Amino acid sequence: MANKPLQFAPFSSFLDAGFWHKLSDNKLNIYGLDESPIPIHGFYFNGDPVGVPCRMNVEYTSFDEIVKTPTRCFKTVGTLHNKNTIDSFKECDKKCLLEQSGKQIWEDIVSGRAIEDPSLLSRFLLLTYADLKKYVYYYWFAFPCLCPPLDITMVTAPVTLDKTFTLEQIKALESSYDSFQSSHSSFVGYFLVTMDTDIKVQEVKGMDNYIGDSKKVMFAFADPCTLDGHPGWPLRNYLALIAHRWGDYLSEIQVLCFRDRSKDGVRDISSSLLLTIKLSSMKGLTECPKCVGWEKNERQKLGPRTVNLSSSMDPSKLAESAVDLNLKLMRWRLLPELNLGEISRTKCLLLGAGTLGCNVARCLLGWGVRKITLVDNGKVSYSNPVRQSLFVFEDCMQGGKPKAEAAAQSLQRIFPGVDAQGISMSIPMPGHPVSEGALAGTKKDVQQLEDLIKSHDAVFLLLDTRESRWLPTVMAAAYKKIVICAALGFDTFLVMRHGMKSDDAPPQGQPMSSYMVIPGDQLGCYFCNDVVAPGNSTRDRTLDQQCTVSRPGMSYLASALAVELLVSLLQHPNGGRAEADTSAKDEHLTKDLSCPLGLVPHQIRCFLSRYQQVLPACRAFDKCTACSNTVVNAYKKDGVEFLLKVFNEPSSYLEDLTGLTQMHEETLNTEILDFSDDDDSFMDMS
Incomplete structure (x- = not known):
C-alpha cells in the first residue's frame, strides 16, 4: 500500500424533482431565451451509511440567492447552463466549460480567496435542456477538480480514527468540531485539526501559524464517501490548495476524512479515515493545471442523463403548467410587456351558457382565466352538442342537464385548475310582467344577479333576447x-364593450372631441342606439324567430373576438375606460398604441357574406333606457321597486322616465309643422 496512488470516490448527482419544477418555472417566467450562466448551489452530506454513493444534492432551493443548506450539510457552488434546444445542448463545448470552471478554482487558490472561503473549492457545472412540452429533461453534471502534475501517493494504508485516537481524544475532537461549526452561519466543509495541548478544530487559514510544527496539524474535510479505503471527491481540490499554498514546506501531510455517521442510533465519528499523503508542490505553476470532472451516465460512459417526469408529476400541476405554456412563450419574443397576472386574476361572469357562452368560456381558458361563472336557465337539448362546444350527447339524456351546471363541469374536466361554477336561474326582463305568485322568486333572482355582478370583474352578455340584456346592463x-x-344574426354579428363611466365623466350628450378616438367613459352601451324601451321580443314569433339561427361559424368568430376584446382592455393602461380606436388602417396599426395587443375598439361588426369587418363607435345616449344616469340613479335609489315598474310596464315607464316620450312627441310635432309650412296648395285652400 506504501506509495500507492491515491484514488478518489467521484460524486454522483442527485436531483430532487422539485429542482425540475423550479427550473421549468424560471425558464418560462424569468430566463426565456436567455442562455446566460446562472449561479446555483447544492450540498453534500458526510453522514451516509456504508454503501450509499458519494452524493451531490441539487433541489428546489438551489436557485435561492440566500444559501440555506440543511443541517450538517455542506455548500457547493454551481453554475447552470440551460440551453434552448436539444441541438444546442448536444453541441455545447463541454471541454471549454470545464476548463473555465477549473480556471476559476485555480484563481481562487492563487488569489487566496479559497483560504478565506474554502467552499469555493467545491464547485459543479450543470448543463441542461428542458423539453417543457413532454416534461423530459436532459442534463449533465461536472464536478471540476484540478490534477497535480505528479501523482499523489499514500505513504501508508488508510486507517480509521478509532485505530489511532483514544476514546477520550475522539470525544474531544467531536466536541471541538461541534463548537467550530456552531460558530459559523453554515457548516464548513474544510478545516484543520490541531493537537497542541489538546485537540482543537480551526479554520484552514490558521495553517500559517503551524509551518514550523506541521506534525501537530491534520488537514481535515467533511468526507461524503462511505468506502473504507478511499476518500471522497472534495479532497482533490483541497490537496491542490495545500500543494500550492504550503507545498514548499510540506512534503508529507496527514489528512482526516471526517465522517459524521450514526451507529445503532448513536453518533459515531470513529469510522473517519486517517491518510498519510506524499505531496508535491504546485507553487511554481504559472498555468492552470488540467481539469477533469464530467460525470458518467448510467452506462458508465461519459454522456448526459435524462429524466422523464410526465408520469410522476401531479396531473393537475402538469395541466396548469401546460395551459400557461403558450401564454408565457408569447412574452419571450412577441409581447414581453404582456401582463398575464392581470388576466388570470380577472373573474368572469358569463350570462348565457349556449352557443356563445360555451365558446367564450373555452377561449377564456386559453387566455389563462381561472374564475368563470356561467348563468343560464335552460337545459341541454339534442340540438345543442353539435353547436355548443361544452356539451356532449349524454348531457341531453333524461330531459337534459341544466346548461350552466353541465358547462361548468365540462370546463373542469378540460382543465381541473379552473374555478368554474354553473348557476341555473332566470334573469327578470322588461316586458315580462311579474305576477304576485312570482314576486318572491323575482326578487331572489334580482338579488342573486346583483351579488354575482358585484363579485366579478367582467360580465359577458351572451343571451338570446334583447330584453334579457337590460337588467345586467343597468347593474354593471x-x-x-x-x-x-x-x-x-344569420350572417352578421356584433361584439361590443359598454362604456364605463368615471365619477368625473363629462355630461352625457357632450360633443365628441375626436372623430378617431372616443374616451372610454363616454362610450355607449348595447341600448344606446335605441329610441324605444326593450320589451317582450318573443311574443307572437315562430320557432325560427325565437331561436338564434345563424351560420355555424359565426359563434366561434364572435366568441373569440369578445374574449380578445376583454384581454385587450385588461392590457390597456386605462382598463375598462380605454379610449375607443375606430380606425383599422395600416398606418394606424404602425403607430405606438397604448395597448400592447393593438387596437381597442368599441364595437366590432362583421358581415360574413362579404367577409367584412368594421369598427364603429358611438357615444353614450343621455336618454338611454339602460345606462343613462337617470336609469342608473333610479335603480340605485329604489332598487327592486324600480325594477318591478320596468318589468310590468316597460315601454311607457322607461320612455317617460328617460325623456324618450317627450323626444318622440317633439319629433312628431316637428314633422307635422314642416309638412304644413312646405305645402303651399294646402295654404291656398284656406
Missing part, C-alpha cells in the same frame, strides 16, 4: 364593471 353600469356584449 351601477357597479362600474367591464361589460362585453355579443349578439348573432
